[in-house]
Amino acid sequence: xxxxxxxxxxxxxxxxxxxxxxxxxxxxxxxxxxxxxxxxxxxxxxxxxxxxxxxxxxxxxxxxxxxxxxxxxxxxxxxxxxxxxxxxxxxxxxxxxxxxxxxxxxxxxxxxxxxxxxxxxxxxxxxxxxxxxxxxxxxxxxxxxxxxxxxxxxxxxxxxxxxxxxxxxxxxxxxxxxxxxxxxxxxxxxxxxxxxxxxxxxxxxxxxxxxxxxxxxxxxxxxxxxxxxxxxxxxxxxxxxxxxxxxxxxxxxxxxxxxxxxxxxx
Amino acid sequence: xxxxxxxxxxxxxxxxxxxxxxxxxxxxxxxxxxxxxxxxxxxxxxxxxxxxxxxxxxxxxxxxxxxxxxxxxxxxxxxxxxxxxxxxxxxxxxxxxxxxxxxxxxxxxxxxxxxxxxxxxxxxxxxxxxxxxxxxxxxxxxxxxxxxxxxxxxxxxxxxxxxxxxxxxxxxxxxxxxxxxxxxxxxxxxxxxxxxxxxxxxxxxxxxxx
Numbered sequence: 423x424x425x426x427x428x429x430x431x432x433x434x435x436x437x438x439x440x441x442x443x444x445x446x447x448x449x450x451x452x453x454x455x456x457x458x459x460x461x462x463x464x465x466x467x468x469x470x471x472x473x474x475x476x477x478x479x480x481x482x483x484x485x486x487x488x489x490x491x492x493x494x495x496x497x498x499x500x501x502x503x504x505x506x507x508x509x510x511x512x513x514x515x516x517x518x519x520x521x522x523x524x525x526x527x528x529x530x531x532x533x534x535x536x537x538x539x540x541x542x543x544x545x546x547x548x549x550x551x552x553x554x555x556x557x558x559x560x561x562x563x564x565x566x567x568x569x570x571x572x573x574x575x576x577x578x579x580x581x582x583x584x585x586x587x588x589x590x591x592x593x594x595x596x597x598x599x600x601x602x603x604x605x606x607x608x609x610x611x612x613x614x615x616x617x618x619x620x621x622x623x624x625x626x627x628x629x630x631x632x633x634x635x636x637x638x639x640x641x642x643x644x645x646x647x648x649x650x651x652x653x654x655x656x657x658x659x660x661x662x663x664x665x666x667x668x669x670x671x672x673x674x675x676x677x678x679x680x681x682x683x684x685x686x687x688x
Numbered sequence: 689x690x691x692x693x694x695x696x697x698x699x700x701x702x703x704x705x706x707x708x709x710x711x712x713x714x715x716x717x718x719x720x721x722x723x724x725x726x727x728x729x730x731x732x733x734x735x736x737x738x739x740x741x742x743x744x745x746x747x748x749x750x751x752x753x754x755x756x757x758x759x760x761x762x763x764x765x766x767x768x769x770x771x772x773x774x775x776x777x778x779x780x781x782x783x784x785x786x787x788x789x790x791x792x793x794x795x796x797x798x799x800x801x802x803x804x805x806x807x808x809x810x811x812x813x814x815x816x817x818x819x820x821x822x823x824x825x826x827x828x829x830x831x832x833x834x835x836x837x838x839x840x841x842x843x844x845x846x847x848x849x850x851x852x853x854x855x856x857x858x859x860x861x862x863x864x865x866x867x868x869x870x871x872x873x874x875x876x877x878x879x880x881x882x883x884x885x886x887x888x889x890x891x892x893x894x895x896x897x898x
Contacts, residue, residue, distance in 0.1 A: 423816065423819075423860060424840075424861060425815050425816070468815055493709075494709075497710075497885075499839055516738065519703060519705030521703065521841060543738075543740060544739050545811060546842060547703075547841075590843065591811070618805075618809075620809055620810065620811065621809040621811065686804075
């Protein structure tokens, strides 16, 4: 039985600092991303997502020397994204010791690039990140990459199109909940997970284990991800890279479940 | 005794850095093999596991390695195929129906199809345990049952058949799929031992009989 993956997400900025955002805006400096990645790798995290949130707007990819160092300091499966826009970028980054590249912005022009990448590198190496937010009328809008671009999508439509084009995984990042610690949007995540046949990872809003539990109670998600949950001491703004406690809670939760019955409920 | 020399088959698209890092950790001498001459001095061969079936076969054919490889493997060189490397050793893969594989394992890789798409996703991605083990496994030797949890990332898989007269193990993803296989001098794993914590490096050690 495949275990839902518990995945820390690390965001890095223009200066290669580890940062934490709130609704994609307010930024808090956390520290050195390589140090955090090293510590998390030591905790044997299920996977690690590392995203350069300034790369696209600076029209560059996540720095390859940084990715090289990241792969050097870790032994866990890595997903890396930020401004990746050519087949050469993908080739270089995978060759450095990365399992999956995460595409966003580049797919706004057309999804053909995704198909080409999947055919060259295999679907299980290509992930897509979709950002979701609510517009002024409270309607859900989806974007690929930067929020302030001109491309807006319906979440269901773009998710299905991305799946159709061959993506191996979709990370759904909830901007409205980013950094709020209010919990995942369980309703949206279960709806999307039920219409897609590829693995989905939820990101944005997780502040405690209860949020993971409410999500998994409703939908058998392939991955649950969080940023600040793994970077701060509970109920404080003190930086504390941690993983074990959440992982143990998840293990205990999974052990209590009758998987056969659980799977058949979905 | 001199250290074993391990050839890693380089077919251009693979994530070799992860495998190299794991081999460095267990202090193995390794080198990349991209032509037939490179195979001559190898004590063992690893076919790494990231990329597309067609791209890899195409590369092997264009470097004239394709035919020589099956000869070298059939002649008894200890060989480990990882994920895509496993599929390359098989007769074919549905990832690229127009190509044939090396054919040294009498099985075929097929697209993973599931009926309950809410509970089972494709690609099969993440940490899965070994559900059943048939025969005496060299690869899993010394790895406790509770640690038989490995990292997978595959949209194609291999089903066990009754004719399979060798030791193998299975993982479950709605139905059973081959997790590892030990067929004469050929070992193959669907998961990525190089990304599977201590149990993964133990498995590589077991393969190399270190």
